[in-house]
Amino acid sequence: MVQYLNPPLDLSFAALSDATRRGIIDQLGRGDASITSLADQFQMTLTGMKKHVQVLERAGLVVTQKVGRVRTCKLGKRGLKAEAEWIEAHRKLFEARFEALDEIISEMKREGSDD
């Protein structure tokens, strides 16, 4: 058996699998925001929004800081590097597979039906 463990990828892909959370990232790209303002924008309770932000925080995509009674959320420095790398590496795998198929198909066309 082969082991494929990468907890940070698990957490960040899971975080990105929800449209609201992708929207929060979008929003934070336009400027830092409080839990309240995010909750307003996404028409959700404060508690609900807090949970989403926590998911993003555990994935390292967002960092928060509480000053006074306001918790400000911003994009994390960690960014999406690891995710981009996984995706790009595997895009190549996908493409390589199709090239291999294309070769086989061309081969078959050249030789008639074989194998």
Next chain:
Amino acid sequence: MVQYLNPPLDLSFAALSDATRRGIIDQLGRGDASITSLADQFQMTLTGMKKHVQVLERAGLVVTQKVGRVRTCKLGKRGLKAEAEWIEAHRKLFEARFEALDEIISEMKREGSDD
């Protein structure tokens, strides 16, 4: 409120959030495989593996075809384009944010403490 809906991204990011499923993609990059061979490699019941493959199939990342009693799994033509695009677009957002911060910091250093 803003609406951020993109069902395919939901499905594919969710599919990618599991290490076993990322491993299956890895494996299919090295060649097509039956449910049985995947179940062996990942030490899982056939039924369990079938579910994982179904998740990947619904996300469009894998296609399968049953010939005789064997179901062969291969990487889907759809690939990871949409996912790569989302990630790249948002990596830029992350970076832009930090550049903005850097500017503010430099500004503050130049002018002493202000604002």
Next chain:
DNA sequence: TAAATACTGAACCATCTGGTTCAGTTTATA
């Protein structure tokens, strides 16, 4: 044609998810 192989579907299970409400606590503001 009998036995083995490969899959499939239903049912179950514990845990996680995406939301809620309600009852606090802490911090500003009038």
Next chain:
DNA sequence: TATAAACTGAACCAGATGGTTCAGTATTTA
């Protein structure tokens, strides 16, 4: 100092997830 604002935590809920077992069906193979 009383009230409002912003958050927090616990508890609940329905439904999804990641696995399992068990009982089939369909297809090879001996």
